[in-house]
Amino acid sequence: MARPDEFTFAPLGGVGEIGMNLSIYGLGNRAQRSWLAVDLGVSFGDEEHLPGIDLIMPDIRFLEKEKKNLVGLVLTHAHEDHFGAIIDLWPKLGCPIYATKFSASLFAAKLAAERTTLKIPITEVPSGGSIDLGPFSVEFIPVAHSIPESHALAIRTSVGTVLHTGDWKIDPTPVVGPPTDEARLRQLGDEGVLALIGDSTNAVRDGRSPSEAEVAVSLAGLIKSAKGRVAVTTFASNVGRIRAVADAAKAAGREVVLVGRAMDRVAQVARETGHLDGVQSFRGPEYYGHFPPDKVLALCTGSQGEPRAALARIARDDHPEITLNKGDCVIFSSRTIPGNEKAVGSIINGLVTQGIEVITDRDHLVHVSGHPRRDELREMISWVRPQLLIPVHGEALHLNAHAKLARQMGVPKVMTCRNGDLIRLGPGDPAVIDQLPSGRLYKDGTILEQDTSRAVVERRKMAFAGCAFVALALTEAGELADDPEVDLVGMPENNTAGEPLEDIVFDAVVATVEGLPRARRRDPDSVAESVRRTVRSIVQAEWGKKPLCTVHVLTV
Numbered sequence: 001m002a003r004p005d006e007f008t009f010a011p012l013g014g015v016g017e018i019g020m021n022l023s024i025y026g027l028g029n030r031a032q033r034s035w036l037a038v039d040l041g042v043s044f045g046d047e048e049h050l051p052g053i054d055l056i057m058p059d060i061r062f063l064e065k066e067k068k069n070l071v072g073l074v075l076t077h078a079h080e081d082h083f084g085a086i087i088d089l090w091p092k093l094g095c096p097i098y099a100t101k102f103s104a105s106l107f108a109a110k111l112a113a114e115r116t117t118l119k120i121p122i123t124e125v126p127s128g129g130s131i132d133l134g135p136f137s138v139e140f141i142p143v144a145h146s147i148p149e150s151h152a153l154a155i156r157t158s159v160g161t162v163l164h165t166g167d168w169k170i171d172p173t174p175v176v177g178p179p180t181d182e183a184r185l186r187q188l189g190d191e192g193v194l195a196l197i198g199d200s201t202n203a204v205r206d207g208r209s210p211s212e213a214e215v216a217v218s219l220a221g222l223i224k225s226a227k228g229r230v231a232v233t234t235f236a237s238n239v240g241r242i243r244a245v246a247d248a249a250k251a252a253g254r255e256v257v258l259v260g261r262a263m264d265r266v267a268q269v270a271r272e273t274g275h276l277d278g279v280q281s282f283r284g285p286e287y288y289g290h291f292p293p294d295k296v297l298a299l300c301t302g303s304q305g306e307p308r309a310a311l312a313r314i315a316r317d318d319h320p321e322i323t324l325n326k327g328d329c330v331i332f333s334s335r336t337i338p339g340n341e342k343a344v345g346s347i348i349n350g351l352v353t354q355g356i357e358v359i360t361d362r363d364h365l366v367h368v369s370g371h372p373r374r375d376e377l378r379e380m381i382s383w384v385r386p387q388l389l390i391p392v393h394g395e396a397l398h399l400n401a402h403a404k405l406a407r408q409m410g411v412p413k414v415m416t417c418r419n420g421d422l423i424r425l426g427p428g429d430p431a432v433i434d435q436l437p438s439g440r441l442y443k444d445g446t447i448l449e450q451d452t453s454r455a456v457v458e459r460r461k462m463a464f465a466g467c468a469f470v471a472l473a474l475t476e477a478g479e480l481a482d483d484p485e486v487d488l489v490g491m492p493e494n495n496t497a498g499e500p501l502e503d504i505v506f507d508a509v510v511a512t513v514e515g516l517p518r519a520r521r522r523d524p525d526s527v528a529e530s531v532r533r534t535v536r537s538i539v540q541a542e543w544g545k546k547p548l549c550t551v552h553v554l555t556v
């Protein structure tokens, strides 16, 4: 007798971390499963821990192996943590991709901006529409978020229905797009939902996230009362915010100048897809100087302090077209993502020093999160009434808070999991039934590397303690044929007594080689290892730090 089908779920990224989202759903049994992938996003590296790594992506070894059973990749929305890895990873999968119009168009614009001839087709699905993919039927249910066209996915199978929330909040007045479709989610709850896989980002925050419309009112007041020039920076993908700023500018009799490539790209896609209908047209930065200070507003990229983005250049007075002076105003309509505090702080300090007024979400309601707080999570649970809830999209703290809230709400089963856990959602009791290969890939320059790669570890060590290079030539009898070469990179020249470190290392290398028994001196590997140990410990004794050390031994 054939085994009954199981409905399974595995996060391959995005659990225990915020970023790099990739979830897969399976239908079948141990012998054969069909797979559906949801989202394929990136995380951003930080210079201190991962020097030289800009992007981190989920390891998709498992999906590559199961490629022939992968029925498609479905995108909830077009934030980088949900779709940023497609250009790099999709070529390994080659599966069909499905998304609604805005996400598909923004992806096409992003791909066109890359120096690549790669063609990656995305099939458009209407918002609110459904598609059948193998044994899965996927319905795109509109939810409010901080980018247009975010969707929760109702994934129906012969075993039951999952609601994969994607990123969402309850915002009755989202400025762009419809609010979260409460009626449809309640209907889904009436039909019966096996499991809810849900956004935990703000699960430690009480109450409700304020509406985008409240931010719009606050921005309008600030922009109206400004006397000089105004610059606003926000996440380029937040089209609702772009719209709110544009409307506020119009009400204050100001023209909007867009500054920064990402802002241009999103604005253009938003126009083409109808999300900026009725909004005044924007102007290029070349027009900025043509208007009196109180008749212009610059909408800029760079809210995270990115050094090459528009705002950082303006703050350094290094922008060819956009300048600010004493008495002008900069509004950060954004949140500083952890890790970027120093960069943002230095821009703010630079502006304040020039006498420019800086407004952030610490003093005014100029930003709201796109994720649900606790009262919103409770409401979602009460609409959908799942039998099982699995928190995702969060660090451990957020996942636990979401799980605890679900238990308090009386959800019959609540499970927390880790990237790589394969969970049977049904039939029967949910359980972790397997571990799938999972992990992280680093985008290092143009190369994708496993996170176990030595390159990053070595760079981090080198940044801290430099590197010593030693080259030796030995005769067949095991004597030094010439003076060793010693080269110290990234180290101080002298010790505290003023003696050159290079001389100290040189003497230690010679003494080590000459001190080795003759038999060992004939083994180049053994000589190299002894010299390496000596160099590292002598430098440590002289400097207090242990450098990397490479020793080459030639036999002549």
Ligand SMILES: [Zn+2]
Pocket (backbone or CB within 6 Å): 021, 079, 081, 082, 167, 393
């Ligand atoms: Zn997200």
Ligand SMILES: [Zn+2]
Pocket (backbone or CB within 6 Å): 077, 079, 145, 146, 167, 370
């Ligand atoms: Zn998002």
